[in-house]
Amino acid sequence: MxxxxxxxxxxRSAGKESVEPGELVMAKLDFCFGNDVTAPVAVDEFxxxxxxxVFDRERVLLIPDHWTPNKDIKSAGxxxxxxxxxxxxxxxxxxxxxxxxxxxxxxxxxxxxGPGDVVLGADSHTCxxxxxxxxxxxxxxxxxxxxxATGEAWFRVPESHRFxxxxxxxxxxxxxxxxxxxxGQIGVDGxxxxxxxxxxxxxxxxxxxxxxxxxxxxxxxGGKSGIIAPDEVTKAYVKDRLEREAWYCESDPDASYEKTxxxxxxxxxxxxxxPHLPSxxxxxxxxxxxxxxxxxxxxxxxxxxxxxxxAADILRGRKVHKDVRCIVIPATQxxxxxAMDEGLFEVFLEAEAAVSAxxxxxxxxxxxxxxxKGERAIATTNRNxxxxxxxxxxxxxxxxxxxxxxSAVAGHVATPEQIGAPAAPGGKGRS
Amino acid sequence: xxxxxxxxxxFGRDIDTDLIIAARYLNMATAAxxxxxxxxxxxxxxxxxxxxxxxxxxxxNFGCGSSREHAPMALKGAGVSxxxxxxxxxxxxxxxxxxxxxxxxxxxxxxxxxxGDELQVDLNSGEIEDLTSGKKYQAQPLPEFMQELVAAxxxxxxxxxxxxxx
Numbered sequence: 001m002x003x004x005x006x007x008x009x010x011x012r013s014a015g016k017e018s019v020e021p022g023e024l025v026m027a028k029l030d031f032c033f034g035n036d037v038t039a040p041v042a043v044d045e046f047x048x049x050x051x052x053x054v055f056d057r058e059r060v061l062l063i064p065d066h067w068t069p070n071k072d073i074k075s076a077g078x079x080x081x082x083x084x085x086x087x088x089x090x091x092x093x094x095x096x097x098x099x100x101x102x103x104x105x106x107x108x109x110x111x112x113x114g115p116g117d118v119v120l121g122a123d124s125h126t127c128x129x130x131x132x133x134x135x136x137x138x139x140x141x142x143x144x145x146x147x148x149a150t151g152e153a154w155f156r157v158p159e160s161h162r163f164x165x166x167x168x169x170x171x172x173x174x175x176x177x178x179x180x181x182x183x184g185q186i187g188v189d190g191x192x193x194x195x196x197x198x199x200x201x202x203x204x205x206x207x208x209x210x211x212x213x214x215x216x217x218x219x220x221x222g223g224k225s226g227i228i229a230p231d232e233v234t235k236a237y238v239k240d241r242l243e244r245e246a247w248y249c250e251s252d253p254d255a256s257y258e259k260t261x262x263x264x265x266x267x268x269x270x271x272x273x274x275p276h277l278p279s280x281x282x283x284x285x286x287x288x289x290x291x292x293x294x295x296x297x298x299x300x301x302x303x304x305x306x307x308x309x310x311a312a313d314i315l316r317g318r319k320v321h322k323d324v325r326c327i328v329i330p331a332t333q334x335x336x337x338x339a340m341d342e343g344l345f346e347v348f349l350e351a352e353a354a355v356s357a358x359x360x361x362x363x364x365x366x367x368x369x370x371x372x373k374g375e376r377a378i379a380t381t382n383r384n385x386x387x388x389x390x391x392x393x394x395x396x397x398x399x400x401x402x403x404x405x406x407s408a409v410a411g412h413v414a415t416p417e418q419i420g421a422p423a424a425p426g427g428k429g430r431s
Numbered sequence: 432x433x434x435x436x437x438x439x440x441x442f443g444r445d446i447d448t449d450l451i452i453a454a455r456y457l458n459m460a461t462a463a464x465x466x467x468x469x470x471x472x473x474x475x476x477x478x479x480x481x482x483x484x485x486x487x488x489x490x491x492n493f494g495c496g497s498s499r500e501h502a503p504m505a506l507k508g509a510g511v512s513x514x515x516x517x518x519x520x521x522x523x524x525x526x527x528x529x530x531x532x533x534x535x536x537x538x539x540x541x542x543x544x545x546x547g548d549e550l551q552v553d554l555n556s557g558e559i560e561d562l563t564s565g566k567k568y569q570a571q572p573l574p575e576f577m578q579e580l581v582a583a584x585x586x587x588x589x590x591x592x593x594x595x596x597x
Contacts, residue, residue, distance in 0.1 A: 024574075049591070071458075140529060188445055222492065222495060224521055383449070
């Protein structure tokens with residue numbers, strides 16, 4: 001029977017020859033984890049239910065990234081609870097400040113998740129790992145508690161929606177623009193409960209970093225998962241990272257999709273999502289009247305090395321506008337070091353941007369850049385809900401690193417071209 | 432399960448988890464701490480006026496966004512006995528069952544019920560009665576697996592039973 005790659009991965013993990021959309025399966029998990037928001041509740045539930053041990057000490061991770069370095073006493077208590085649980089159960093993986101990074105950049109980087117895996121994370125952006133050709137989905141704390149104890153979780157096999165992008169992306173157009181464009185087209189529940197499979201030559205031409213950005217935001221269209229077929233780019237990324245054997249698969253040519261969307265890559269403009277939903281998109285070049293107080297470049301969506309290089313490409317030789325605070329947050333320690341070694345920090349500091357230790361921080365209004373009433377930020381993060389970055393009367397505009405950096409320089413939403421950057425990245429001529 | 436009774440509080444579509452419980456309160460981890468802040472950014476007066484047993488009636492995609500179980504936890508902590516919506520975001524749907532906040536999908540009821548109406552709901556049959564207007568609605572039946580989860584008393588007891596049966 002023809003299957004999508006999502007169906008193949010779920011069938012394999014459930015020990016079945018094949019599965020169909022709508023079917024409920026009990027899947028064996030390759031990895032499960034929670035963060036400092038969700039894991040403490042999971043630990044409480046785990047202990048309350050009377051479970052004595054985790055199913056596999058190598059496949060359970062409690063990762064403190066949202067409030068760390070601890071923003072206040074309560075947060076410090078939550079992280080302490082995670083640290084103690086990890087020690088008590090002798091978990092192989094425990095990463096504290098100085099080693100830890102933003103989970104969805106950190107787990108693939110460290111090879112904790114890989115192609116063919118079934119991953120349950122108590123964080124909605126767990127769908128990021130679909131970029132590796134895995135089935136990865138977010139769940140809550142009780143689901144995590146059950147997963148930690150049994151190594152299994154039930155899933156309804158999702159219908160797959162296919163998003164096909166053929167052609168060549170325009171200058172400065174990134175994975176972020178692709179995913180914001182997609183969400184703008186289908187809405188915040190346009191793929192509710194569905195597996196979103198991204199295909200086409202434009203997707204195959206993207207780096208892993210850009211693919212992570214796309215799958216990261218599947219949840220913002222209501223998706224259960226995002227997924228991209230692994231190829232040589234994936235294999236090169238996984239090599240020397242993943243300790244386990246990777247399992248590669250792709251969708252059968254005659255697999256069935258509930259919906260298929262096809263767009264030409266050339267038609268995707270630089271995108272921005274306006275408050276207060278990711279689906280509220282508009283072409284970036286049309287929003288010059290939107291003044292800004294802050295620009296945030298980082299997060300599980302866009303805190304990887306390619307994102308930092310893109311921001312630096314714009315900020316090199318320019319200054320952040322005097323009325324704007326620009327905060328750059330490399331997502332992991334390894335990315336931090338690489339950015340430093342490549343001289344990107346020199347660029348950021350010369351531009352008068354601040355560079356922070358890895359943290360989810362401002363993305364969810366936690367710390368390191370909380371907004372006051374009436375303030376407005378442009379951010380490379382993933383959500384612009386009411387109050388997301390601070391006061392309920394503050395506003396967040398979502399964009400990719402090029403647009404966020406150009407906007408930080410302009411003091412209002414702007415594209416690289418509008419601030420006088422070359423017609424294409426890296427000073428290449430008009431294409 | 433006995434019939435639920437309470438007043439309806441109506442909300443629009445795409446009520447996200449930050450509206451249900453803002454991220455700035457996620458350094459708290461108990462229902463008692465979270466409840467005073469429930470729905471704060473959607474309606475700052477909500478926590479002060481909701482009474483035990485009251486129900487939320489919302490349009491499409493209720494609970495979209497984050498995986499925070501703090502969202503159903505805060506609603507339950509504030510005394511909300513049931514959420515009726517045209518549709519739910521999937522992680523919220525899962526979390527609600529897992530932690531014992533009943534939810535029903537009933538588009539016609541959502542269109543018919545007005546803010547402040549007194550509702551009576553039989554969770555077993557899925558019948559929703561609007562005592563104020565006298566109208567009755569039928570919610571979509573729970574999938575069989577969800578019924579098993581509810582019968583077992585939530586996800587963790589279900590998993591324990593499942594593991595013991597192996």
